[in-house]
Amino acid sequence: MVGTGRSGNKEEIFFMLAAKLREAFLHRSWRFEKLQEIRLRVNCPAMVVYGGEEFCLERDGSLGKKWERGVTVTASMIRESLEYMSNYSMYAYEEELRQGYLTVRGGHRIGLAGKMVMESGMPKALQSISFLNIRLAHEVPGCSDEVMPYLVEGEHFCNSLIISPPGCGKTTLLRDMVRALSDGGMGYEGMTVGVVDERSEIGACYQGRPQNDLGSRTDVLDGCSKVKGMMMLVRSMAPRVIAVDEVGSREDVEAMEYVMNCGVGILATAHGNSVDEVKKKPVLGKMVQERAFERYIVLRPGAVGKIQAVFDGRGSLLFSGDSSAETVVEPAC
Numbered sequence: 001m002v003g004t005g006r007s008g009n010k011e012e013i014f015f016m017l018a019a020k021l022r023e024a025f026l027h028r029s030w031r032f033e034k035l036q037e038i039r040l041r042v043n044c045p046a047m048v049v050y051g052g053e054e055f056c057l058e059r060d061g062s063l064g065k066k067w068e069r070g071v072t073v074t075a076s077m078i079r080e081s082l083e084y085m086s087n088y089s090m091y092a093y094e095e096e097l098r099q100g101y102l103t104v105r106g107g108h109r110i111g112l113a114g115k116m117v118m119e120s121g122m123p124k125a126l127q128s129i130s131f132l133n134i135r136l137a138h139e140v141p142g143c144s145d146e147v148m149p150y151l152v153e154g155e156h157f158c159n160s161l162i163i164s165p166p167g168c169g170k171t172t173l174l175r176d177m178v179r180a181l182s183d184g185g186m187g188y189e190g191m192t193v194g195v196v197d198e199r200s201e202i203g204a205c206y207q208g209r210p211q212n213d214l215g216s217r218t219d220v221l222d223g224c225s226k227v228k229g230m231m232m233l234v235r236s237m238a239p240r241v242i243a244v245d246e247v248g249s250r251e252d253v254e255a256m257e258y259v260m261n262c263g264v265g266i267l268a269t270a271h272g273n274s275v276d277e278v279k280k281k282p283v284l285g286k287m288v289q290e291r292a293f294e295r296y297i298v299l300r301p302g303a304v305g306k307i308q309a310v311f312d313g314r315g316s317l318l319f320s321g322d323s324s325a326e327t328v329v330e331p332a333c
Contacts, residue, residue, distance in 0.1 A: 039131075040077070109201055114127060143305055157181065240265060246270065
């Protein structure tokens with residue numbers, strides 16, 4: 001694998017692909033920040049999502065819409081790519097494979113599908129992997145600048161929930177918020193932040209060290225479950241704020257309530273299109289109704305990294321990146 005240090009090599013993901021796929025990708029000069037997904041399916045053309053639009057990867061590295069010109073993915077290409085991605089040790093990723101994904105150096109997340117072997121109603125192993133969805137991780141320093149002033153009041157961090165449909169940049173925004181809180185600025189002092197990075201997507205840790213910039217006062221628990229990680233950080237690292245990605249289970253909610261009751265702030269993300277939609281969820285909705293969160297940051301559906309609105313716990317609009325935010329996004333209460 002290529003790339004070292006925090007920044008790494010933006011093209012390192014191409015060197016995790018089978019040689020024939022790699023050759024096609026390296027033909028092209030990419031604007032890496034626009035490359036979002038690479039999808040590989042056996043006996044189908046290689047696909048990419050670039051600048052929010054889907055294309056097939058043609059043999060000369062160009063992007064097109066005529067599937068017959070695309071590079072056809074074979075089973076051997078999938079196997080070869082998996083060998084590179086796992087550093088020739090799929091066994092080391094056995095637990096992740098059961099959950100249908102790998103997280104590789106650089107924080108890139110590889111979704112996998114194939115034949116799932118079940119045991120006592122639980123996933124035991126993923127075999128005959130024939131489908132890969134490579135979601136590329138991106139750092140966008142400063143993308144949280146316009147909303148950070150609404151999240152910190154003096155020395156107090158407002159418990160905050162980022163709401164976004166899948167693929168709209170919530171993890172990228174969360175990552176930059178962690179960096180901003182940790183380093184300080186915009187009228188507030190830096191504060192100690194604990195990150196529970198269950199899927200290694202936030203910090204992209206390699207040998208225990210984050211490759212992404214999470215700030216100078218951030219401690220990371222990598223590969224740890226959100227519930228256990230939140231408890232451990234409160235007890236051992238004395239954070240002012242704990243950040244977690246993709247909450248929603250009953251256990252997640254109970255752990256966040258425990259953190260808040262300990263006087264520690266929460267910065268979390270959840271899937272959804274609006275505050276009102278999250279409010280209707282059977283578990284997470286309880287926290288919305290009880291106004292446990294003091295701020296809601298809503299990302300715009302159909303866009304990547306675009307902030308639609310910021311609301312307070314009562315549903316009052318504090319910031320709008322969209323003139324229609326008041327009608328598109330329902331208030332919390």
